[in-house]
Amino acid sequence: MIFQPETIEDALGLLAHSDQVLVVVSGGTDVLPAIRSGKYASRSFLDISHLKDLSFCYQEQGFLYLGPSLTHTQILEHEMIRAGVPLLCAACSSIGSPQIRNLGTLGGNLITLASCADSVPALLALGATLVFSSSRGSRSISLPEYLSSPVCAPTELLTSIAIPLLLGSGWTFYHKKIARRQAASKSRMSIALLAQMEAGRFASGTLACGAVTSTPRLFSSVSALLEGKFPSDELGRQAGLLVAQEITKSAPVRQSYLYKLPVLQELVKRAIVSCGGIS
Amino acid sequence: MNKLEHITFEVNNKEITLAISPTERLVDVLRKRLGLTGTKEGCGIGECGACTVLLEGIPVSSCMVLAAQANGKKILTIEGLHGKDGALHPVQQAFIDSGAVQCGFCTPAMVLCGHALLIKNPDPSTEEIKLAISGTLCRCTGYTQIIEAISLAAARMKS
Numbered sequence: 001m002i003f004q005p006e007t008i009e010d011a012l013g014l015l016a017h018s019d020q021v022l023v024v025v026s027g028g029t030d031v032l033p034a035i036r037s038g039k040y041a042s043r044s045f046l047d048i049s050h051l052k053d054l055s056f057c058y059q060e061q062g063f064l065y066l067g068p069s070l071t072h073t074q075i076l077e078h079e080m081i082r083a084g085v086p087l088l089c090a091a092c093s094s095i096g097s098p099q100i101r102n103l104g105t106l107g108g109n110l111i112t113l114a115s116c117a118d119s120v121p122a123l124l125a126l127g128a129t130l131v132f133s134s135s136r137g138s139r140s141i142s143l144p145e146y147l148s149s150p151v152c153a154p155t156e157l158l159t160s161i162a163i164p165l166l167l168g169s170g171w172t173f174y175h176k177k178i179a180r181r182q183a184a185s186k187s188r189m190s191i192a193l194l195a196q197m198e199a200g201r202f203a204s205g206t207l208a209c210g211a212v213t214s215t216p217r218l219f220s221s222v223s224a225l226l227e228g229k230f231p232s233d234e235l236g237r238q239a240g241l242l243v244a245q246e247i248t249k250s251a252p253v254r255q256s257y258l259y260k261l262p263v264l265q266e267l268v269k270r271a272i273v274s275c276g277g278i279s
Numbered sequence: 280m281n282k283l284e285h286i287t288f289e290v291n292n293k294e295i296t297l298a299i300s301p302t303e304r305l306v307d308v309l310r311k312r313l314g315l316t317g318t319k320e321g322c323g324i325g326e327c328g329a330c331t332v333l334l335e336g337i338p339v340s341s342c343m344v345l346a347a348q349a350n351g352k353k354i355l356t357i358e359g360l361h362g363k364d365g366a367l368h369p370v371q372q373a374f375i376d377s378g379a380v381q382c383g384f385c386t387p388a389m390v391l392c393g394h395a396l397l398i399k400n401p402d403p404s405t406e407e408i409k410l411a412i413s414g415t416l417c418r419c420t421g422y423t424q425i426i427e428a429i430s431l432a433a434a435r436m437k438s
Contacts (some may be wrong), residue, residue: 001301002345003283004281004283004347006281010281014281025345025347025348027343028343028344028345029325031345032325032342032345033343035302036324040302044301045301045302047283047345047347047348049348050348097326097328097415098338098392098411098413098414099343100414103339103340103343103344182413183413184325184328184414
């Protein structure tokens with residue numbers, strides 16, 4: 001069976017009263033390959049792709065609120081998002097191909113929770129919070145907290161993504177995705193650094209990486225290292241080392257780390273040097 | 280409640296109502312049930328772009344769309360693209376004139392991507408054309424002629 005609710009309330013009602021866990025279809029770009037591989041045999045689906053109420057974008061009380069059904073293309077083309085969170089646009093522009101960006105949604109990229117989900121490092125660096133709703137109410141959870149225990153009840157739907165507005169001046173960012181091809185390719189790794197510079201020094205810096213550990217992650221030790229320092233090759237080298245140490249300490253060593261860790265360290269260095277405007 | 284067993288959608292300006300199964304893909308509806316075999320299926324996992332159609336004027340991989348998602352929407356396939364009085368569309372004619380058709384497997388998708396681009400941006404740069412076709416693979420690697428064809432179509436449509 002497939003259900004096509006007319007409102008969010010209808011969708012939440014269907015999730016609450018269904019006798020089986022419904023597979024939610026937003027853009028469909030992850031669900032369709034799963035159907036093809038036989039993963040969802042005899043399951044029922046909830047198609048929310050046409051719910052315009054989940055494709056919003058507005059600013060309120062210091063936050064930018066994004067609807068989870070915004071496609072990556074809609075994010076790239078939205079003036080408020082381009083102006084407010086260009087780091088997210090850089091990340092979304094690296095996803096798939098134009099045809100996939102026209103279908104795939106921000107919410108889908110988050111909920112699928114692939115290690116290589118390209119929007120997630122950017123959302124981590126931006127300090128995003130997720131809002132889940134069910135017929136019984138809503139709850140907010142910070143993205144790092146969600147990633148550490150990604151539990152979404154079968155009756156819940158991701159209904160909003162809140163990103164703090166960047167206040168003050170001196171904001172800069174770095175984003176890089178490494179993949180086999182420039183288009184339609186999964187990340188080998190990706191990195192997002194959001195920094196605020198004051199008089200040439202890092203007032204703050206938030207670094208996140210994707211496709212290296214089981215889920216994208218933040219590196220708070222790097223934030224502590226950067227604060228108050230002038231960007232330099234040496235600072236970048238130290239930060240890269242911290243990242244590599246943190247990864248090897250917290251996760252089982254993978255064969256791919258022989259390649260990934262040295263490349264990641266170089267990317268971290270480039271990110272830090274780039275945010276300082278040093279060529 | 281809200282259970283979907285039939286869809287009504289517009290394909291090439293013609294309204295169609297069909298019974299669907301929940302996991303049926305748009306590419307299969309187009310090719311197998313409506314006989315619109317101009318839409319090709321290559322990889323089936325959204326990487327090659329051969330199955331591109333325009334959904335509400337936007338290029339999408341039809342192997343990545345459930346038939347249900349097309350309910351109430353407008354679809355344009357290569358069969359529905361034409362110029363005035365049944366002539367070829369300027370993008371199609373430019374593909375012929377530029378020698379941009381080799382084996383032809385990617386051609387419907389490339390033409391539709393070019394058409395969608397020119398509607399949005401009548402005077403695209405080479406980089407913008409490259410980006411617009413970047414989701415469609417040409418196994419014959421005839422990208423240079425394809426880019427030239429879209430550029431030629433843009434020039435002709437302007438004049």
